Amino acid sequence: MGEKAPFASNPFIKTIATNLAQVEDRIQAACRSAGRRREEVAIVAVTKGRSPAEMAGAFRCGLQALGENRIEELEAKRPILEADIAPGRPEWHVIGHVQSRKAERVAASADLIHSVDSVRLAERLERAAATGGRRLPVLLQVNVSGEASKSGFAAQTPADREALLEIIETLRGLPHLDIEGLMTIAPLTPESGLVRDVFRRTRMLLEHIREIFPDREWAVLSMGMSGDFELAIEEGATLIRVGRALFEPLLRRGDTA
Numbered sequence: 206m207g208e209k210a211p212f213a214s215n216p217f218i219k220t221i222a223t224n225l226a227q228v229e230d231r232i233q234a235a236c237r238s239a240g241r242r243r244e245e246v247a248i249v250a251v252t253k254g255r256s257p258a259e260m261a262g263a264f265r266c267g268l269q270a271l272g273e274n275r276i277e278e279l280e281a282k283r284p285i286l287e288a289d290i291a292p293g294r295p296e297w298h299v300i301g302h303v304q305s306r307k308a309e310r311v312a313a314s315a316d317l318i319h320s321v322d323s324v325r326l327a328e329r330l331e332r333a334a335a336t337g338g339r340r341l342p343v344l345l346q347v348n349v350s351g352e353a354s355k356s357g358f359a360a361q362t363p364a365d366r367e368a369l370l371e372i373i374e375t376l377r378g379l380p381h382l383d384i385e386g387l388m389t390i391a392p393l394t395p396e397s398g399l400v401r402d403v404f405r406r407t408r409m410l411l412e413h414i415r416e417i418f419p420d421r422e423w424a425v426l427s428m429g430m431s432g433d434f435e436l437a438i439e440e441g442a443t444l445i446r447v448g449r450a451l452f453e454p455l456l457r458r459g460d461t462a
Contacts, residue, residue, distance in 0.1 A: 215258060235435040253448065271297060276303070296316045298315065300320060308326060318342070319427050343384055387426055387427070391430075405440045426441055428442045429446065
């Protein structure tokens with residue numbers, strides 16, 4: 206059989222490549238504005254609701270980190286996608302809320318979990334990682350705005366932040382979890398000042414944690430989506446979670462990232 210011609214056969218590549226070029230222009234402009242190097246910021250392509258073919262198109266455009274909200278969707282699409290792009294393999298990021306009862310499945314599939322939001326979940330992931338004989342990279346999801354609709358460790362008030370430091374001290378004792386940094390979700394609002402404030406406060410929190418616990422790098426800051434990632438980059442994001450801006454006009458109902 207002849208060799209695959211993925212760029213010719215995948216109908217989504219042209220749209221994704223065009224969109225990626227526009228996203229790249231936005232990233233570079235934000236990096237220039239913030240005095241940062243482009244290589245300090247990586248894209249996680251949010252593939253919630255996307256087909257394996259669309260995901261293969263993204264991968265072949267150079268987007269190697271793919272972010273799924275639900276473990277069920279990741280598990281269903283993973284074998285189809287990886288058969289299509291073999292011998293390539295994406296980095297699988299879990300970016301949505303993780304139920305504790307699904308920790309074992311998530312630990313078996315994820316290369317990075319962005320959304321550890323409770324001690325109970327962390328302990329479940331620790332046990333699953335230990336059983337699987339691996340170290341599991343994770344981020345702690347924090348809520349600096351106090352929005353009731355947002356998950357994450359409370360980090361709005363000084364008391365919240367002191368409590369978070371105590372929690373981190375506990376989590377540092379979990380030998381199979383590599384806590385690499387923080388993740389946050391900004392409020393859905395047209396007021397850019399409010400969004401920037403959330404990103405700035407999260408970055409300042411990460412800097413404080415780094416000072417208190419210097420034995421870890423705390424190098425990862427996951428924040429910013431399609432509509433606000435420039436602000437996130439200007440405030441220190443190292444991972445941006447981008448879906449709509451990469452895949453439109455291939456829109457799915459419920460796109461926000």
